[in-house]
Amino acid sequence: MSTLKSFLRHPTGMIGLFVLLAVVILAVSAPWLFPDDPWDMVGAPFQPPLSEGLWLGSDMLGRDVAAGIAHGARISLIIGVISTLTSLIIGVTIGATAGYFGGKVDEVMMRITELFQTIPGFILAILLVATLGPKISNVIFAIGIVSWPPLARLTRAEFMRLRGREFVQAAVCQGQRPLTVVLRRILPNAISPIIVTGSLAVASAILIESALSFMGLGDPNLMSWGFMIGAARTVIRQAWWMSVFPGLAILLTVLAINLVGEGLNDTLNPRISRKR
């Protein structure tokens, strides 16, 4: 409860939360705001913003840019959240195992982690989507695969720190089973920095998805911000609005998530939050 209270008093965190909520509301209400398929031609092509019925103009095929942004918000958020959950599951499991058992197990786990860290993440993501096919599930999988190593490293460090603590040893002496010790004693005490890093990972997942779509590797049936920018890049000098508005959408969402993450960091970190 006190964490919630001090977050509510965190100014930039609250700004981020409001912007993020606005994006979520936009995403949820997209089917009612723009009932038509965002891929449909609804007007003349190359209409500038504030034309009749088209606040943000239309693209080169006469599709509504505003509708694209609203529907794209759904895709961006879904991909951001689910791929982060995927990477959390992989990263926390590997980090926790390595940190708790140490020794040989740790060695093996960390070499695997390093293997993934040495491969440039975005190139691996491109490779995965290109081989598996541009479907939303594959995009999520690819983003999850490239973004778990930092989470594993962090979890491992937290577990190594907590494993030697006396209350954990006391739980072992009490006869609690290793799984109980890990899930009930260590994980709750390690979770704060993991939540913070996870929230920032959502932002980077949205960026990777946009970049993949920009390169034409997004799901072709789903309108996304990255795809809009990618499609409009050839006409940016004639029709700036086609790429600027989706770009702004990405900027605002990622910024908002980062602000929320930072706010969480300040409030969950007892040393900083106690100062207020």
Added chain:
Amino acid sequence: MTDKTLLAIENVSISLPPGADRPFAIEGVSLTVNRNEIVCLVGESGSGKSMTAHAILRLLPDRTGVAQGSISFNGNDIAKADEPTMRKLRGGAISMIFQEPLSALNPLARVGQQIAESIITHTKPAPSREAVDARVQELIRGVGLPDPVALARSFPFQLSGGQRQRIMIAMAMANNPALLLADEPTTALDVTTQKQILALVKKLQAERGMGVLLITHDFGVVADVADRVVVMRNGRVVEQGTVDEVLRNPKDDYTKSLIAAVPGARSLTRTDRKITGEPLLDAVGLNKTFITKQGMFLPPRRTDAVQNISLGLKARETVAIVGESGSGKSTLGRLIMRLIEPDTGSVHFGGKDLLSQRGERLRQMRRKIQIVFQDPFAALDPRQKVGDAIAGGPIAYGTPAKEAMADAKRLLARVGLQESAASRYPHEFSGGQRQRICIARALALKPSVLVADEAVSALDVSVQAQVLQLLAELREEMNLAMIFITHDLRVAAEIADRIVVMRRGEIVEQGETQMIFQNPSDAYTRALLDAIPGRAMFAGPGARQAEAASA
């Protein structure tokens, strides 16, 4: 005010932020420190003694401040002095040493550099580098450390606790202070180091004619060094006077209880506890060597923590393992708990080999041997309710949750807490209460052996006495055998049937408690006995009888 008076605190109150447990941290406190004397400020945690000292240098936490009263130093009121004046005083004419020398030193700077810093800050114009270096080495030599040149170049983590505290003292002496504030300077150290540090403070004080305000919770320390004593409780001064008046003839009840709490102050009425039979726990030939890698090109460092130790513990017996830090006593405790695996040796428990047990069989053995750790703040999960912590053990062995929780509440009541404590979190309790919770947690499994690893060392002397009393009662009620690990012989004398003295991983002497005190055969045991603070005043059980005989 006379010429002799160095520091005079008059009627000072410090306000606490709204919402604290009381409106003032200290209220109407008056005390003086003269030149060339040591004044001890005594009280338990929360009595406001540290706040008083911090107020002198205005090092108070945010949102607290001196609400009224005056603090005069050398005749000038410094309670309302401006920040530049205060900055000049801090580390200049008034310096301070703290309880925990590891956190008081910068971990990333060489200690020589840190001492030099305090010289350079306070000397205008800045002295030459050679002059500073020479002064640093003189200071390090002055606090009794060997090889000042090499020592100045080391980092805090390379030094022992006692060496670090000496460095802190050297730093405090850098500008020849007129007043030294020492905030529990020896509480984090073991008894032998404590004795050396107190002797050093006393020697420096006499050489320089300094005034010293020494904060402590231990009347043993007071008896050793103080000229005058000020006793505080709940933010107020309850009694003050010369050390002889207060110690021999205390007027206030609280002072009396503090003096009575000093371990070893009570005469030893030891009844024969009739301990016979085969050892319940039998450790033979235990060895453990720690090897730390030091980097790519350096040879790994070997520490022989435990060397060829054999130890038997009979049912209901209490064995104290005594030694200074680094003697391997805690490692031995952890080996028996199987929190660390020994290199060689065997531990038999109730006839079964403890070390060959694995998995589920080991888990079943664990419930019979329980441990209480030193630091009650680290030993409880901050996110777990007290009741769940205690009931967790029995539940892990299949006791129904409801029954385990009822047991936990009964145990809480038994260790002197309220049953409602079960639904609260550890941070709501004081150190002594937390240690009671840890004891309840260990006993919830109805063990036959309890390992108490420095279980009372982090507690105030008065709380220490209560917890020891509790342990003594519980071991009779539950037929507990105890391994009591401590650095303090006074504490060992209070509870142990037998004492084992360890040094550098080896047992140097063992025997009945009475025998160790009256007739120590090893030089190291004698050094430990000599290091007991306030030994002249609060003699150990042996000495008291000797005194009676000579009278």
